[in-house]
Structures are given as structure tokens and as C-alpha cells.
Amino acid sequence: MPLNSENLLAFFGVETADLPRVTIDRALSVPAVLCAVVFLSRTLATVPLHAYRDTKEGPIKLAGKTGITLHEAPNDLMGSFKFRQYFWQCVFTGGRGLAWIERTGSNIEGLWPFDPRKVTIRRRGFDQVYICDGKEYPAADVIDVPFMLKEDQVSHRGPIQMAGKAIQLAIAMNDYGSNFFAGGGVPPLALSGPLPQGDAALRRASADVDRAIKFAKANKSPVLPIPAGHELKPVGFDPAKGQMTEARLFQIQEIARAYQIPPAFLQDLSRGTFANVEQQDLHLVKHLIDQWASAFEDELNLKLFGRFKNGRYVEHNLNGLQRGDFKSRIDGIARAIQTAQMTPNEARALENRPRHPNAAANELLVQGATVVLGSQSTTETTPETPPADDGETHDDET
Incomplete structure (x- = not known):
């Protein structure tokens, strides 16, 4: 072919x-x-x-x-x-x-x-x-x-x-x-060797080989009989x-x-x-x-x-x-609350939890140590005044 x-x-x-x-x-x-x-x-x-x-x-x-x-x-x-x-x-x-x-x-x-x-x-x-x-x-x-x-x-x-x-x-x-x-x-096979002449004879030979293959498969036989002098070769x-x-x-x-x-x-x-x-x-x-x-x-x-x-x-x-895994999600929500990006009640809503009645839950919160640069107190602490000398000698030794 x-x-x-x-x-x-x-x-x-x-x-x-x-x-x-x-x-x-x-x-x-x-x-x-x-x-x-x-x-x-x-x-x-x-x-x-x-x-x-x-x-x-x-x-x-x-x-x-x-x-x-x-x-x-x-x-x-x-x-x-x-x-x-x-x-x-x-x-x-x-x-x-x-x-x-x-x-x-x-x-x-x-x-x-x-x-x-x-x-x-x-x-x-x-x-x-x-x-x-x-x-x-x-x-x-x-x-x-x-x-x-x-x-x-x-x-x-x-x-x-x-x-x-x-x-x-x-x-x-x-x-x-x-x-x-x-x-x-079983891949497509080609029968090589002396073949009969004519289309009808070739079709009969092909049908004989096809029946032989099906018979070997049905009987689980590893042996496939073919005419003497012929050979089966895979095509493809x-x-x-x-x-x-x-x-x-x-x-x-x-x-x-x-x-x-x-x-x-x-x-x-x-x-x-x-x-x-x-x-x-x-x-x-x-x-x-x-x-x-x-x-x-x-x-x-x-x-x-x-x-x-x-x-x-x-x-x-x-x-x-x-949303990620539970730990990553909770860490991210906690970070958003601490940096005043969302209120605690907004965070609870993300997790489909009821609003907390406390009014502070509706306020934006921020860490107390976080302040505007340069706004920290510059007041210096005054050292304590030492006691006045009364002229008497104090002996601490026993």
C-alpha cells in the first residue's frame, strides 16, 4: 500500500x-x-x-x-x-x-x-x-x-x-x-512474500491473515501461523x-x-x-x-x-x-488590623463572623509605638538634687 x-x-x-x-x-x-x-x-x-x-x-x-x-x-x-x-x-x-x-x-x-x-x-x-x-x-x-x-x-x-x-x-x-x-x-501489518495475483486473491489472503491473528488473540496463543515463505512486518x-x-x-x-x-x-x-x-x-x-x-x-x-x-x-x-491557608489568612488579617487598613468588624466579616457589639470594633486601630516621625517627646529628665551638706561626718562603716 x-x-x-x-x-x-x-x-x-x-x-x-x-x-x-x-x-x-x-x-x-x-x-x-x-x-x-x-x-x-x-x-x-x-x-x-x-x-x-x-x-x-x-x-x-x-x-x-x-x-x-x-x-x-x-x-x-x-x-x-x-x-x-x-x-x-x-x-x-x-x-x-x-x-x-x-x-x-x-x-x-x-x-x-x-x-x-x-x-x-x-x-x-x-x-x-x-x-x-x-x-x-x-x-x-x-x-x-x-x-x-x-x-x-x-x-x-x-x-x-x-x-x-x-x-x-x-x-x-x-x-x-x-x-x-x-x-x-498489534500494529497494522504487511504480508510480504509471493502473493497471489488479482484483487480477489489478495483480499482472500488478507482475510486469512486477519482470521489467523484474531484466532491467536482469542486463544491467547503466542504462535501465529502464516504461509510458508511469507513474513509479517508492522506498518507504522x-x-x-x-x-x-x-x-x-x-x-x-x-x-x-x-x-x-x-x-x-x-x-x-x-x-x-x-x-x-x-x-x-x-x-x-x-x-x-x-x-x-x-x-x-x-x-x-x-x-x-x-x-x-x-x-x-x-x-x-x-x-x-x-485566601490561602488558615495561618496565612489570619496573619494577613491581623497585620491589616494593626496597620489601620481595616477595622476588627471588617476583618470578622471577611471570615463570615458576626459583628462584635463593642464600639471599638468599628474603629481603625494602630500600634501605640507607631507615631509620626519627629513627633516624639524631647523633654529631658531633670536629675534629682543631691541632699544638702549639714557639716556632720557620716560614718557608714560599722
Whole structure:
């Protein structure tokens, strides 16, 4: 059989040179893609999300329907975690998260996620509408976070679509490995020697060899009978010699690049050390989670409160991702109290503990020895006046 591109692809489980279209479900069968989508969606769903209003005393949390909708339950069927996890799953698979804002007048009643596959987006001049199940929704009532917008500012690109070739190769290697070991680890074989003439005779000879291999496998026999003067030779590469293990590790790194996620969070610790994994943790929050959190905040602020939001805004608390172990957390809180960065009651609130009734718990405290430079007392101590000499001789000796 001549070695061409189709045969080479068939060796990896791909039947034709036209690689199959990668669907979301097929892509999620690749563990690295599944890990990236699940990890990012769950992480972003975990970050606390609150609505605030600016006041002269500082920001205060909104406690009405808006606060409950964002922080606790966006609608009657979903809690905040479930809603946001689904929303981000849509972003990191198909490439777009959509949700409708239910309003009663100026009051926000709920947020309802759309199935992006059922939504058509139309641009009419400077207006944009979202059509779902035959009903039109104005852009002002739809939360819309795309993975990447196209040039027309309407359609989008998704990570699975853009990384399709890398995912196809990962699928091909998964299929090849499954087929290889399902076949007892027997690679494709070529029968060499005097062969019968004609297509029908060659097919019969190939079928005879195939039956012999299956018979040996079924009977757990190490001996495989072949015609005299013939020889079986493997076609293709042994997985170890073909470095499929290294190639599959490389595909994890390729998928990590597509999502801009550090490889350690796709469970690839082949190059991991204690130091660089810790740095990847910082990189994750600073250069990935913070960016997507900002995109969600901007969209919520614009669509919930409008361009002129009158001091109201939505914000994630990314400190929830950096709480650390118990000792580090408590040491950091104690340091913040001692340096007048937070009050004891504010610190207790971080740990979900009740406020202390003592009024001093609402005051900023600082160590007593810490004073403004140059403000320390310069009064010198006056030495005691020695007793007057009365002219008498005092003998201390006995």
C-alpha cells in the first residue's frame, strides 16, 4: 500500500484527508479541553459578585432585588453558581455567553440564560437585536460576553473553533491509542512474500491473515501461523517509538495556549516545580481570571445600570481566590488590623463572623509605638538634687 497523506491520517484513526468538523461534544471528549472548560467556568462562578452604590462614607452593598439577583439567585430556577457556570461554559465552548435581563419598570427581577445556538443577532444601523424563538430582545436587555468578536462586531469566534486543528489531532491520537490497545497492541501489518495475483486473491489472503491473528488473540496463543515463505512486518510506528506520549503532552500545552491557561491547571506537571506552580497560580488570577471578570463586570454595569449608572456598579471580589491557608489568612488579617487598613468588624466579616457589639470594633486601630516621625517627646529628665551638706561626718562603716 503506498504511503500517502490519506494512509498516514488513517494510521491515526482518520479515514480521509478531510478532517471531520470538531463539535463541542467531540471536543469535550479530549480531557485537556474538558479540564479547561470545567476549571475556568467553575472558578469564575465561585468568585463572589456583588452590586454596590457609592456614598460619602464609601461603597455599600445593594441589598434589594438587584443584590439578591447577582449574589444569590439570578432567577427562580438557578442559584448564582449554576447560572454563572452555565454562562461561562457557553463562552469557553461555543464562544459566547448570553442572558436576558427581566425587568419590571426600572427594577431588575432576574437574569435568564439563553442557549446561544438558538439566538440570531442582527445589526440595524447602531441598534442590535437578539432573536430567540421568534421574539426580539433589544441589546440593552441582553448580557453578551463573546470570546472574541469578528470584524463585523456581531458574529464571534470560539476557542474550540479556533483551536480546531489542535483538538482534531488530540482526538486522532486518542482514537489511535484506543484502537491500538483494543486490538491487543498489534500494529497494522504487511504480508510480504509471493502473493497471489488479482484483487480477489489478495483480499482472500488478507482475510486469512486477519482470521489467523484474531484466532491467536482469542486463544491467547503466542504462535501465529502464516504461509510458508511469507513474513509479517508492522506498518507504522510503535506508540513509544513514535513518541505519541510526548505528542499528547504537547497537545495539552497547545490547548492551554488556546485558553491562555497555565498548564499546571490542566493537570500537566511534567515541568512543574513548587516555585513555578505558585507563580502560575498568580499568573492565572492576574492575567486570566481578572480579565474575564472585568469583561463580565463591564457588561453587567452597562446593561443593568446604563452608561450613566448614578454611582451603582457591579464588582467581583477576587480576594476569594487568594485566601490561602488558615495561618496565612489570619496573619494577613491581623497585620491589616494593626496597620489601620481595616477595622476588627471588617476583618470578622471577611471570615463570615458576626459583628462584635463593642464600639471599638468599628474603629481603625494602630500600634501605640507607631507615631509620626519627629513627633516624639524631647523633654529631658531633670536629675534629682543631691541632699544638702549639714557639716556632720557620716560614718557608714560599722
